[in-house]
Amino acid sequence: MSLKLYNTRTRSVEAFAPLDPPRVRIYVCGLTPSAQAHLGHARSFLFFDLLRRYLIHLGFAVTYVQNVTDIDDRSIEAAIATGTDWRAIVQSYYVSFKTSMKRLGVREPDREPFATQFVPQICATIARLIEGGYAYVARDGVYYDVRRFDGYGRLSNRKLDELEAGARVEVGEFKRDPLDFALWKFAKPGEPSWPSPWGDGRPGWHIECSSMSHEILDPEGRGFDIHGGGADLIFPHHENEIAQSEPLMAHPPMANVWVHGGLLLFDSRKMSKSLGNFEPLADLLDRYDPQAVRLLFLQTGYSKVMNFTEESAAAANTALRRLQASWRKMHAAAGGPPLAIGKPPAPAALLERVERALDDNMNTSLALSELYAWPVDSAALGRDRAALQAALGEFSYALDLLGLTPDSSWLEEPRAELPADFFDRLRIALRAAQGDAAARVELDGADAEEAIARVIAARMQARATKNWAESDRLRDALARCGVVLEDSKEGTTWTIAV
């Protein structure tokens, strides 16, 4: 068994083999922080985080690089429009993005290069392209001469002439060919700029990825293992990266395997900065458990177009709660251990099944179904503590492998926020209950938890005397305030209704 991945470059599923085992070098196109990150970003980076986790699990020495394109036209436009410094805009979107990634449990990249920190190297790459005849200096910048590169269009399966037909040239550009793209843009007055041999300016989009991946992952020009990004980057971004990189390489291709994540639709429409039809990721993560968002994405094949709806997110949230409850139950039955997550010893039945699924081009949907089945299977172990602990250890490890890492919050019943008008509602509900004991429940001086505890205590008294009507009235009163009671042998617990 071994990992197979769909390679956009060859348009086929291939056995994954590192160029220089056990090293695996991955470059993923990161964020351009000129607007709020959205759920589509989350889907993409969540997937590459998963791929990285799995490669590490398989024993590879992974170097994961994810860039930040911290200079582009849009952040400059935004700066001019709002009268702020472009750096402040970039910084604020970047910080927000990093916070969201952290909440989603996406691990930090091994390297996170910023375009503006690599300007000298970018200029060196441009100089080499000019020397080789692949680029030329025009009035408003330095351009890549697309006609000079034979392989142009191969990744995206496009023919130059067909592209030409639909191409547009923007006013004020001085390209030789409509498909030529900027490597360096000369600065207009007031725009941020860096010095270059051709004139002060800034890097064009695309060149930073060619230059930085070369510097960090592949200084010898022999290629690295995996290049990733969203499917919308195939053309023109990745096509252009290849055009910029491969003519300068000793041994192309630039990347052995190109992996692209499917786009996310929001209410059946494409999310994009220009359409503006998206909710900022940071806001969305306030409404949904980040692990539920991860679970939602695990349910769909990574390369498929996926439609986000509130309904699907809510369903994923319920599924996560059940998974957590199953884990919690196993944890209790096994009598611990605490949350340490370690690779289970072979033979590991669950892990083998999960591996079989992930090996098949990261079939997370299938892997998830194995996870759901595991607690049920493990129930057959009865009271064999050692066996239960082993099963739990394996379960935790497999969950963590998929990024659904059990943490201390998994040990506790989930507890949502009480409604803001909880006390008012409780008073009204208790008054409506009318019973003798209900009238005696004293709420003064109690916080919400204490108030609930007092109602539960009153109900326990009622139950002790088999006053079921009173008991049910008190339970219903709490239910009207969004508090659901659960009786068990250990006593009565409460949760907040979703």
Place this chain on the structure above:
RNA sequence: GGCGACGUAGCCAAGUGGUAAGGCAGAGCUCUGCAAAAGCUCCAUUCGGCAGUUCGAAUCUGCCCGUCGCCUCCA
């Protein structure tokens, strides 16, 4: 117009030649004073439509219908 993806139960979704995983929702049962939670059981004779290939098709081929994406900044 060129390139591409997709259409599987009420909803989401896996499965790419051997007789339909899983999740959510729903139903029944067990447990419970009654509930809730949990566990068990059930829930597509069928995979957009029509032809064809085959012993056998959701899977392959052709045509048709429908949805979406890329070709312009995008994860």
